[in-house]
Amino acid sequence: MPTIKKSVKFSGVGIHSGAPVNMVVKPSRRRGIFFRRTDLDKNLIPVKFDNVGDTKMRNTTIGDLDSAHVKTIEHFMAAMFMAGIDSAIVDIDGPETPILDGSAIEFYRAISAAGTTGGKIKRVFVRRPVYVGAYDVFRSLPFWMRAKIWFMNLLTRRNIDGFVKLTPNDNNSLNIYATLVYREKIIGYQSFSYTYDGTKKSVADFVKNIARARTFGKYAEWEYLKKRGMARGANENNVIALNDAGDGTLNKTFWPDEFVRHKIIDAIGDMFTSNGFIIGNLESYKGSHAMNNMLLKKLFSNPDNYDIIDA
Ligand SMILES: [Zn+2]
Structure with a gap:
């Protein structure tokens, strides 16, 4: 039951709310990662794939949107996984984690510097192939939403x-192979792979090649989203903004394929809502938080699909 050695504090703004938020990651004797909304009822909100409330806004939300919840947990969860921590209480005074620089590097640096104590994350061996297609997610949506997507796809020929x-x-590793396909020329077709096997080398590889990759979005969408109370915290320091022509970015990228590298952070964070180190190959072709979540639900729905080894 590895936990963090001492408390670490993060402050910043939420990417959607734009409001300041403070979060303190504290050691815990109870297994699992739990958020506690100090501005609300202070009930524990387990970070678990079966407690994911919403994945529509291109982020992963834990808890029910109608009650105590925390949005955009995936970059923080990727950092916790890479630091080898599966148990902590996270006090937070708002509905969303601070976006920081839009990547996982600040979370990772501070959490790993605080240190880990108490063993290893349990391993979850994938025993049979499990597959989720975009259509499976589409089918699970309410009718009005399906109608809207169907209509939008018709308009945009998607x-x-x-x-x-x-x-x-x-x-004995989690091999992630992610592919993005975008009409915007600056992204186009990008693939990247990353393997985590629990060694220091694979953690160093994450820090060097993955952790700094930031969230991205179309600049033209910001104004639209901001009017609707979303993306209010988005700025050129925490999101890579694609220009209107789709052939460039308004801010500098660390790598030309920073976009797909960021997808790997999202995938690591989402997979860790299993509370385990998933041993298997994860292939993500135009994947999403919604698909990742459905994949875990499917994996754990049948005991023949996996084995858990808790050393
Ligand atoms: Zn992300």
Whole structure:
């Protein structure tokens, strides 16, 4: 039951609310990662795939949107996983984690510097292939939402495609292979792979090649979203903004394929809502938080799909 050695505080603004938020990650004797909304009822909100309330706004929300919840937990969760921590209480005084620089690096640096104590994260071995397609997510939506997506796709000549897939491997690692396909030329077709096997080398690889990759979005969408109370905290310091022509960015990128590298952070964070180290190959082709969440639900819905080893 590895937990954090001492408390760490993060302050910043939420990417959607734009409001200041403080969050303190504290050691815990209870297994699991729990948020506690100090501005509300202070009930524990377990960070668990079966307690994911919403994935529509391109982020992962824990808890019910109608009651105590915390949005955009994925970058923080990726950092916790890489630091080897599966148990903590996270006091937070708002509905969303601070976006910081839009990547996982600040979370990771501070959490790993605080240190880890008390063993290892349990391992979850994938035993049978599990697959979720974009269409499976579409089908699960309420009728009005399906109608809206269907209509929008017709207008923009888009299809419902993409999938995420977990398959077994025998090298004791989580291998992630992610692909993005965008019409915007600056992204186009990008793939990136990353392997975590629990060694320091694989953590160093994460820090060097993945952790700094930031969230991205279309600049033209910001104004639209901001009017609707979303993306209010988005700025050129925490989001890579694509220009209107789609052939460039308004701020500098660290790498030309920073976009797909960021997808790997999201995938690591989402997979860690299992509270385990998933041993398997994760292939994500135009994947999403919604697909990642459905994939975990499917994996754990049948005991033949996995084995848990808690050393
Ligand atoms: Zn993200």
